[in-house]
Amino acid sequence: MLQTGFPAILHRSTTTLVLGSMPGRESLARNEYYAHARNAFWPIVAAIAGVELPSNYEARLAVLKAQKIGLWDVIGRCERAGSLDSANVESSVQVNDFARLFCEFPNICRVLFNGNKAADIFNRHVKRHGTFTDRPITYFCLPSTSPAHAGMRFEGKLTLWRQALTH
16 A cells, blocks of 8 residues: 655754654554653653653654654655555655755754664665755664564663764
8 A cells, every 4th residue: 555654844954854664554544753651752752852741743843843852754655554664665666855855854863773774774765865965964863763663672772872862
Protein backbone atom coordinates (compact mmCIF):
# COMPACT_ATOMS: atom_id res chain seq x y z
CA MET A 1 0.00 0.00 0.00
CA LEU A 2 1.40 3.42 -0.98
CA GLN A 3 1.80 5.61 2.09
CA THR A 4 2.54 9.32 2.25
CA GLY A 5 4.31 10.90 5.20
CA PHE A 6 3.68 14.20 6.91
CA PRO A 7 4.90 17.68 6.09
CA ALA A 8 7.87 18.93 8.06
CA ILE A 9 7.21 20.66 11.35
CA LEU A 10 9.72 23.51 11.41
CA HIS A 11 10.00 27.13 12.44
CA ARG A 12 12.46 29.86 11.55
CA SER A 13 14.25 29.25 14.87
CA THR A 14 14.76 25.50 14.29
CA THR A 15 18.39 24.49 14.83
CA THR A 16 17.91 20.73 15.27
CA LEU A 17 16.03 18.47 12.87
CA VAL A 18 14.87 15.02 14.02
CA LEU A 19 14.44 12.64 11.09
CA GLY A 20 12.52 9.41 11.31
CA SER A 21 12.14 7.01 8.42
CA MET A 22 8.36 7.01 7.76
CA PRO A 23 5.37 7.35 10.12
CA GLY A 24 3.91 4.12 11.45
CA ARG A 25 0.31 2.99 11.16
CA GLU A 26 -0.84 4.64 14.42
CA SER A 27 0.83 7.95 13.53
CA LEU A 28 -0.75 7.95 10.08
CA ALA A 29 -4.18 7.15 11.54
CA ARG A 30 -3.94 9.98 14.08
CA ASN A 31 -2.06 12.37 11.77
CA GLU A 32 0.57 12.94 14.46
CA TYR A 33 4.28 12.26 14.60
CA TYR A 34 5.22 9.50 17.07
CA ALA A 35 1.59 8.75 18.02
CA HIS A 36 2.07 5.17 19.24
CA ALA A 37 1.48 5.16 23.00
CA ARG A 38 4.67 3.16 23.66
CA ASN A 39 6.94 5.28 21.44
CA ALA A 40 9.51 6.95 23.68
CA PHE A 41 9.98 10.07 21.54
CA TRP A 42 7.65 12.44 23.39
CA PRO A 43 8.68 11.28 26.90
CA ILE A 44 12.33 11.80 25.89
CA VAL A 45 11.67 15.31 24.57
CA ALA A 46 9.71 16.23 27.72
CA ALA A 47 12.46 14.88 29.99
CA ILE A 48 15.18 16.79 28.13
CA ALA A 49 13.08 19.97 28.16
CA GLY A 50 12.40 19.51 31.88
CA VAL A 51 8.62 19.64 31.49
CA GLU A 52 5.70 17.36 32.24
CA LEU A 53 4.75 15.28 29.21
CA PRO A 54 1.86 17.16 27.57
CA SER A 55 -1.09 14.94 26.72
CA ASN A 56 -2.19 17.08 23.79
CA TYR A 57 -0.33 17.03 20.46
CA GLU A 58 -0.34 20.81 19.98
CA ALA A 59 1.26 21.29 23.41
CA ARG A 60 3.89 18.68 22.50
CA LEU A 61 4.69 20.62 19.33
CA ALA A 62 5.03 23.79 21.42
CA VAL A 63 7.69 22.03 23.54
CA LEU A 64 9.58 21.18 20.35
CA LYS A 65 9.38 24.78 19.15
CA ALA A 66 10.69 26.07 22.48
CA GLN A 67 13.61 23.65 22.19
CA LYS A 68 14.23 24.74 18.55
CA ILE A 69 13.59 21.19 17.33
CA GLY A 70 11.87 20.31 14.06
CA LEU A 71 10.48 17.01 12.80
CA TRP A 72 10.36 15.32 9.45
CA ASP A 73 10.97 11.93 7.88
CA VAL A 74 13.52 10.88 5.30
CA ILE A 75 10.86 9.11 3.24
CA GLY A 76 8.06 11.18 1.73
CA ARG A 77 6.25 8.23 0.11
CA CYS A 78 6.71 4.51 -0.14
CA GLU A 79 4.87 1.24 -0.39
CA ARG A 80 4.64 -0.51 2.95
CA ALA A 81 2.32 -2.98 4.59
CA GLY A 82 2.12 -2.23 8.31
CA SER A 83 4.36 -0.04 10.43
CA LEU A 84 7.79 -1.63 10.37
CA ASP A 85 10.62 -0.15 8.33
CA SER A 86 11.50 -3.66 7.22
CA ALA A 87 8.21 -3.70 5.27
CA ASN A 88 9.21 -0.71 3.09
CA VAL A 89 9.39 -1.67 -0.58
CA GLU A 90 12.84 -0.29 -1.43
CA SER A 91 12.04 0.34 -5.11
CA SER A 92 9.08 2.55 -4.10
CA VAL A 93 10.96 4.86 -1.72
CA GLN A 94 10.68 8.56 -2.56
CA VAL A 95 12.73 10.76 -0.25
CA ASN A 96 11.79 14.25 0.84
CA ASP A 97 13.41 17.34 -0.70
CA PHE A 98 16.28 18.12 1.66
CA ALA A 99 17.98 20.63 -0.64
CA ARG A 100 14.88 22.82 -0.47
CA LEU A 101 14.45 22.28 3.27
CA PHE A 102 18.02 23.24 4.19
CA CYS A 103 17.79 26.28 1.90
CA GLU A 104 14.52 27.45 3.50
CA PHE A 105 15.70 26.79 7.07
CA PRO A 106 19.27 28.08 7.28
CA ASN A 107 19.55 27.75 11.07
CA ILE A 108 19.48 23.95 11.02
CA CYS A 109 22.94 22.82 12.04
CA ARG A 110 22.22 19.44 13.63
CA VAL A 111 20.32 16.39 12.39
CA LEU A 112 19.31 13.58 14.72
CA PHE A 113 18.30 10.33 13.07
CA ASN A 114 15.66 8.48 15.05
CA GLY A 115 17.12 5.04 14.44
CA ASN A 116 19.57 3.36 12.10
CA LYS A 117 17.02 2.90 9.33
CA ALA A 118 16.44 6.66 8.97
CA ALA A 119 20.20 7.27 8.80
CA ASP A 120 20.70 4.45 6.31
CA ILE A 121 17.95 5.68 3.98
CA PHE A 122 19.25 9.26 4.18
CA ASN A 123 22.80 8.17 3.39
CA ARG A 124 21.72 5.97 0.47
CA HIS A 125 19.11 8.25 -1.10
CA VAL A 126 20.17 11.78 -0.17
CA LYS A 127 23.85 12.11 0.73
CA ARG A 128 25.24 9.86 -1.94
CA HIS A 129 23.43 11.73 -4.70
CA GLY A 130 25.38 14.91 -4.24
CA THR A 131 25.45 18.11 -2.29
CA PHE A 132 22.18 19.24 -0.75
CA THR A 133 23.58 21.99 1.46
CA ASP A 134 26.76 24.01 1.56
CA ARG A 135 26.92 24.54 5.32
CA PRO A 136 28.31 22.22 7.97
CA ILE A 137 25.74 20.02 9.66
CA THR A 138 26.42 17.65 12.53
CA TYR A 139 24.70 14.27 12.25
CA PHE A 140 23.86 11.87 15.09
CA CYS A 141 22.38 8.43 14.64
CA LEU A 142 20.41 7.69 17.80
CA PRO A 143 18.59 4.63 19.05
CA SER A 144 15.08 4.41 17.69
CA THR A 145 12.33 5.56 20.04
CA SER A 146 9.98 3.01 18.47
CA PRO A 147 8.51 0.32 20.70
CA ALA A 148 9.86 -2.15 18.12
CA HIS A 149 13.36 -1.21 19.34
CA ALA A 150 13.05 -2.84 22.73
CA GLY A 151 16.73 -3.81 23.00
CA MET A 152 17.54 -0.64 24.95
CA ARG A 153 15.78 0.65 28.03
CA PHE A 154 14.25 4.12 28.18
CA GLU A 155 17.02 5.47 30.42
CA GLY A 156 19.71 4.45 27.93
CA LYS A 157 17.85 6.07 25.04
CA LEU A 158 17.28 9.21 27.09
CA THR A 159 20.98 9.51 27.93
CA LEU A 160 22.05 9.26 24.27
CA TRP A 161 19.34 11.63 23.03
CA ARG A 162 20.22 14.16 25.76
CA GLN A 163 23.91 14.02 24.78
CA ALA A 164 23.10 14.65 21.13
CA LEU A 165 20.73 17.52 21.89
CA THR A 166 23.17 19.24 24.21
CA HIS A 167 26.32 18.61 22.14
